[in-house]
Amino acid sequence: MGHRVPHVTHYLTEHFADPGYTTLSGYRAQGGYETARRVLAEQSPEEVIGTLKNAGLKGRGGAGFDAGLKWSFMPRDQAGPSYLVCNADESEPGSFKDRVLMERGPHQLLEGILIPAFATGAATTFLYIRGEYAEPARILQRAIDEATAGGVLGSNVLGTGFAHQVVLVRGAGAYICGEETGLLESLEGKKGQPRRKPPYPAECGAFGRPTTVNNVETFCHVPHVFARGVDWFRSIGTEESPGTTLFGVSGHVERPGLYELPLGTRLDEIIFEHAGGVPGGRKLKAAIPGGVSMPLLPAGHLDVPMANEFLREHGSSLGTGGVIVMDETTCMVRVGCVISEFFRDESCGQCTQCREGTGWLHKLMLRIERGGGTEADLDVLEDVAGKMEGQTICAFADAAAWPVQALLRHFRSEFLEHVRAEKCPFPESFEL
Amino acid sequence: MVSVATRAAIDAEIAKMPEKRGALLAALRLVQAEYGYLPPEVMEEVAQIFGLHPTEVFEVVSFYNHFHVQPRGRHEVNVCTSLTCSLRGGRGLLRQLQAYLGVRAGQTTEDGRISLGHEECLGACGNAPMLRIDDTYHLDLDWVRTQQLLDGLE
Incomplete structure (x- = not known):
């Protein structure tokens, strides 16, 4: 069934135990920003988009749209600025992965932003973070300042001649601002009420300009795809949904937390083997696979591989990968x-x-x-x-x-x- | 009138954005930090700075949970009551807090010390139940620990 999990791997979170990884020097010590420098210096925007399309990276913000395809919608021949937006408005109940990605690996995110910024010709990335995330915002602003002072961002990114700035924008408490056009309205200083589509953001996005919006985790995968190649990336996960993701397991489990595992890992394996199962010897009644927006699955349906092509057959979806477990006492x-x-x-x-x-x-x-x-x-x-x-x-x-x-x-x-x-x-x- | 320092900070936020209005949320946050809430005359001043009608500022203020048009307590205590925290006792914690402080969620204690509230998922489901005091998350709570946190607030 096209379901391949060749080896256990965790590339996003590999260095997250190291507090130094949040600093520019600590990130560089692990080879950080080398991939972006090489890609920006050696490849054309078309090549970059082609590589990402071949990699098949699916957006990790809930909708699962192909990231390379999204980048390819950006017009290349228009005068005036275009923008990239990093959606850090993580608010889906049951989802807490983006907060950890920002707190523990802010430079991984910035490197993941630079590559599509170059590929789509964006001069500015707006990093829109939910208002409650004060600590991640502080860590990100420090990383942006350090990267700007160190020549990673600014008028000559990593010595390649590409110019790019990242502007951190904080929300003010509204779940709907995670919807990409609600986010754009909020970014423009308005109520975060979603827009009618078309026009889509690639045509008319932030401040009326062509814009691409991607989720925090989606960006974080990008440097790894380019560092280790399409074949490596596609060897992890499933045929249609390559790579790992951060499954956030919460509710009635022994070990709630984040687990970076290949897409296609079975839901029962995530709950029972990784998160330790239901405490107190109680039985499991139901689990939500991907945040409260996604239809729940009863106990008999948990042998499903966690990727959209399989969850769809069970009438649900991967969403944000936030797994909420409910035991037999739950009403x-x-x-x-x-x-x-x-x-x-x-x-x-x-x-x-x-x-x-x-x-x-x-x-x-x-x-x-x-x-x-x-x-x-x-x-x-x-x-x-x-x-x-x-x-x-x-x-x-x-x-x-x-x-x-x-x-x-x-x-x-x-x-x-x-x-x-x-x-x-x-x-x-x-x-x- | 907003202070010179706040006005300078607002101008710095405006300079970051392609259009002035893009800095409106940031400006409201700065002004609220200075006054503790957003009095009508201050919202009118913000409207002037941004070249907006005051109504346009009011409607933005009313849309977002973090903006307040009434004076607030010195500390914001917000309990997460989304599904995961509820499954692990978040709503019980809120009930105990209401009894302990003698206020309902949405109210401020008489001494002006604490504004109690509940919020939707704060993105810390791996450490439920949890609450937020001002800008700081407190995780893996039980009632004893929660009481200690409250008693430590000035």
Whole structure:
């Protein structure tokens, strides 16, 4: 099934235990910036994009779009500036990889930015980081300052004649700014409400200029692809989804944390072998494979390789690789309450289906959890979710609808138990 | 009037961006750091600096969680209540905090010491439950440790 995992490897996080790796000299001591220097000096932008397309690097921000293809959409013949944007607005519940990538390897990220900046002809990268990430922002600004003073950024990048600056921009608390056009609005000093597409950012992005937006982790893979080559990169992971990723495992597991593993590693292997399984001898009830926006999978479906081509067959998706594990005590209606509360709070309010629908989903979930629900409420939940999906400017409404649909698909009986008992039948479950 | 130092910092942020308005969020953060919140007359001054109508500034302020139009406590204590933290006791922690401080989430203690709140995923799910006090994350919490953290706040 095109599923190859030749050897255990971790290239993104290899040096993360070394605090010196966050400094310019420490990064250079590991060969840092040599790849960018060589690529910028020796290759044409077209060659760089060609290499990345051949590598098949998929975006790690949730949508899984081919990174090389995205870069190739940038117009080459336009007068005036174009921009690169690093999306560091990591806010998907269950996702915490980008924070660690920025805190432990800020120069790896900057080197990963320089290569596509050169390939797309961008003079400036805006690194948009969520407002809550004060510590990563401080570490990144220090790295940017050090890189600028050391000739890595600025008017003559690494002595190659290419000019590039990185500008750190902090958000102010809004999940929707992780959506790429919501981010662009926020970057322009506006409410972060997503834009209608087309035009796509490559045509009209930040400040009306051609722009490419990539996630933090996506950039971090780039230097390794160019350092060790396409064949090496494609030898890791699966045919369609090469490379490693950082799986963030959280919830009811013995060893929550980040695990850098090849894409295509089985979900049950990640949960039981790497994260140590469910504590206290309890059984696993369900797991979300990639952040709360992604439909959850019940215990019987965990033998799936963690790559989009396989997760799709199970009605889910890799998302951000944030694995949330729930043990047998967990009330799935409470899970629905927590998830739908999040989407209600974070809807930007622009589209009616989403603004009204997220509120209805949450109210219905709460009513069922508190014992006041009816069987008809289940149908209304499905009806509302169905009318949100695919009907709005951005994918936020889909992300709010999918978890509800998956809960009803796999755990309808628990919803009915609530209705019939007129109370929550899971007294041992987590506190709501 | 915003101070000379804040105005200089705002101008430095404006200089980094291709269009002036791109520095609006940064400017609001700087002004809020000076006043503790965003009084209407200060938002009007920011609007003047950016050549915007005050309404345009108000709507941006109201969109983002980190901007406040009422005075705040000396410290912001925000508990993460997203799914992972909830699974590991985050909402229980918030309930205990509310009882201990005698305020609901969204309120400030009478002595002006703490504004209590809850936030969506703060990106530290591997260390749940957790909370944020001002700009610092506190991880892998239980009630005893949380109480110590609170008692240590001026």
